[in-house]
Every structure is written in structure tokens, then in C-alpha cells.
Amino acid sequence: MVAKFLIPIAAVLTLASCGSDSQFDGFTRAEETGIHYKFFKHNEDAKKIVMGSGIKFSWTFSIWPKDSIIMESKQTTQDGSRYTNFGVREVSFKGSFEDGLLMMHEGDSAAFIISADSFFLKTMRGNELPPGVKPGDFLKGVFAIKEVKTKEEVDKNAAEQKAEMEKKMQEAMINESVARDKYLADNKITAKPTASGLIYVELKKGKGEKPKPTDMVKVHYHGTFLDGSVFDSSVDRKEPIEFPLNQVIPGWTEGVGMMQKGGKAKMVIPSAIAYGAQGRQGIPPFSTLVFEVELLDFKPQPEQMQMPQQQQQGEQHEHHEGDGHKH
Structure with missing residues (x-):
């Protein structure tokens, strides 16, 4: 008879040790962390989320007690799916x-209420609260866990993805090299590449000194891909451009720096000293670029423009799509 009463008493004591009454109706407060929680579906036999887990889940955030959603997972996915991936790395x-x-397992769904300002300032690492959120507000998050992966599974998957990406990059580099060699052979270009890989062919000799990397240069250029298609041309626009020589892609800084005023040159610029594996708008990754350039003039940069390189890269200048600018 005594045993019949001990079982329910033990169950009550177990629940009491895990949580206590919450100020929010229908929620329980976790004793250890203070988070307020309410499970809609809970399966303790399923794979549990631990530090280092990788999860696929959906989430929505709203300011308590309002139900209007201010953020949701499908806003962060490219295909509009409600499920997104997240690595549990730190609290x-x-x-x-x-x-x-x-506290959750694979297949669980639950709601949690936390400090809104702590979330935006500490978790999101913002400098200020977003509009409509004030200190002391509470944020409700509703989570549905679709899949849980162990740290070992996450690490293995990351290693496989890295290997696949490296393989694709290697293939792209090889394809670029083959296409570039064919272009050089077809166009009977025999000039040897410089140490960086730039192939420089002088078309018309200029006169005088060569520009320094810190000089302001004025050029006309005509830019094409290896197949001859034009991606940008100041010649076609009939508008030469002027720019600091050390604020463009390395291939331009090197190539234009080899020219003299009034000279013309063809430059075959591998992607490694152009726009690389990322490419840019209008220029695919791993694209070798061909420029015909005429150096019209150059002069020292105005003193205020001779900024440190790190600052130069953060500065925005008006330019055209493929004019050699890095940004």
C-alpha cells in the first residue's frame, strides 16, 4: 500500500526539482537557468540536443504577450523553407x-520566454535594441526540432563539404588554366607570365616614366572574357576613367604600372590577381580577364587620397562593373 503512494510522490518531487511556477500563464520556470518553457511535444527517448549538436529546426519570435511574429526562420533561408540549420556552440x-x-530532443516542439534586451544585445550582439523593443520586454520563441546531429556527425559533414568545395575549386582552377592556355595559343601570344601570373603584351610603346602604385592614373580600357565577349569598356563609352593605381585589382596595379604615358598594352589577367573564387557582379568566379589598356596620363595622388591600404579598401568610389576596382 505504501509503495502505491511513493510512486506518484516521487514523480511530483522530480518535476519540482526541474522547474517552478512561472509568471507567465501556462509556462514553467527552469530552476537552473531561469528560462520559462512550455512543451507542445516532448520525447525524452529521442536524440537529445547537447553542446556541439547540429540541428535543423524552425523558429518564430514575438514580443510577449503579443502574438505578432517579428522574426521567423523562413526569412533566413534562400528557398523560403521554414527549417534552418544551427550549431549549438555556446550559451x-x-x-x-x-x-x-x-532541453529539447529531436521531434520536440516548445515555446520559451526570455529577456528581449539580453537576446538582441548579447545573443545577436547588437549595439542597440531594434525599433519596438524596449528594456524589460520579453521575447517568446517557438521552436520545432526536425533533426539533431551529434558533434561527430556535424564535424564529418563539415569535412565532407570542405573536401567537396576544395575539389570543385581545384577543377575550376584547372578549367580556367586550360581555357587560358588555349586562348594564348589561338592568339599566338608567347609572352611569359610574370611571377604573379600576369601576361603583359606591349602594343604601343609610350614615353617617359612609369606610374607609381600611389599615382593617380587616367586610362582607356576594353575588357573581355577569353571567349571575346565584352564585359566592360571605357572605349565603347568614350569615357576614360581616372583612379588611384593602388586601389584596383592586383593585375591592374601591376600591369598599368609597367606602362609609359601614351602606351598601349594587352593584359591577360588570371582570376588569382583579378576577382578570384568569388567573382563579382557580371564576372563569374575563376574568370581570366583580357584588357586592352591605353595609359593617357598619370600624376601623384592628392595628399588627402593617400590613405592607408586598409582604409582604401573600405572606401567606396564610383566605378563601372569591370573597371578593375576591388570593391
Whole structure:
């Protein structure tokens, strides 16, 4: 008879040790972290989320007690799917959503209420609260866990993805090299590449000194891909451009720096000293570029423009799509 009463008492004691009454109706407060939680579906026999887990889940955020959603997972996915991937790597503050996730298992769904300002300032690392959110507000997050992967599975998947990416990059580099060699052979270009890979062919000799990397240069250019298609041309626009020589792609800085005023040259610029594996608008990754350039003039940069290289890269200048600018 005594045993019949001990079982329910033990169950009550177990629940009490995990949580207590919450100020939010229908929620329970976790004793250890202080997070307020409510499970809609909970399966403790399924794979549990632990530190280092990789999860696929959906989420929505709303300011408590309003139900209007201010952020949701499908806003962050390229295909509009409600499920997004997340690696549980750290707890941003005590009582954070990460603490809530660490209570969940694969297939679970639950709601959590946390400090809104702590989420935006600590988890999101913002400098200020977004409009409509004020100190003392609470944020409700609703999570549905579709899949949980162990740290070992996550690491293995990351290694496989890295290997696949490296393989594709290697193939792209080889394809670029083969296409470039064919272009050089077809066009009977025998000039040897410089140490950087630039192939420079002088078409018309200029006169005088060569521009320094810190000089302001004025050029006409005609840019094509290896197949001859034009991606940009100041010649076609009948508008030469002027720019600091050290603020363009390395292939231009080197190639134009080999010219003299009034000279013309053809430059075959591998992607490694152009726009690389990323490419840019209008220029695919791993694209060798061909420029015919005429150096019209050059002069020292105005003193205020001779900024440190790091600052130069952050500065924005008006330019055309493929004019050699790095940004």
C-alpha cells in the first residue's frame, strides 16, 4: 500500500526539482537557468540536443504577450523553407534560447520566454535594441526540432563539404588554366607570365616614366572574357576613367604600372590577381580577364587620397562593373 503512494510522490518531487511556477500563464520556470518553457511535444527517448549538436529546426519570435511574429526562420533561408540549420556552440547568457534548445530532443516542439534586451544585445550582439523593443520586454520563441546531429556527425559533414568545395575549386582552377592556355595559343601570344601570373603584351610603346602604385592614373580600357565577349569598356563609352593605381585589382596595379604615358598594352589577367573564387557582379568566379589598356596620363595622388591600404579598401568610389576596382 505504501509503495502505491511513493510512486506518484516521487514523480511530483522530480518535476519540482526541474522547474517552478512561472509568471507567465501556462509556462514553467527552469530552476537552473531561469528560462520559462512550455512543451507542445516532448520525447525524452529521442536524440537529445547537447553542446556541439547540429540541428535543423524552425523558429518564430514575438514580443510577449503579443502574438505578432517579428522574426521567423523562413526569412533566413534562400528557398523560403521554414527549417534552418544551427550549431549549438555556446550559451550567450543564462536563460538564453540556447538554454531552451539544450532541453529539447529531436521531434520536440516548445515555446520559451526570455529577456528581449539580453537576446538582441548579447545573443545577436547588437549595439542597440531594434525599433519596438524596449528594456524589460520579453521575447517568446517557438521552436520545432526536425533533426539533431551529434558533434561527430556535424564535424564529418563539415569535412565532407570542405573536401567537396576544395575539389570543385581545384577543377575550376584547372578549367580556367586550360581555357587560358588555349586562348594564348589561338592568339599566338608567347609572352611569359610574370611571377604573379600576369601576361603583359606591349602594343604601343609610350614615353617617359612609369606610374607609381600611389599615382593617380587616367586610362582607356576594353575588357573581355577569353571567349571575346565584352564585359566592360571605357572605349565603347568614350569615357576614360581616372583612379588611384593602388586601389584596383592586383593585375591592374601591376600591369598599368609597367606602362609609359601614351602606351598601349594587352593584359591577360588570371582570376588569382583579378576577382578570384568569388567573382563579382557580371564576372563569374575563376574568370581570366583580357584588357586592352591605353595609359593617357598619370600624376601623384592628392595628399588627402593617400590613405592607408586598409582604409582604401573600405572606401567606396564610383566605378563601372569591370573597371578593375576591388570593391
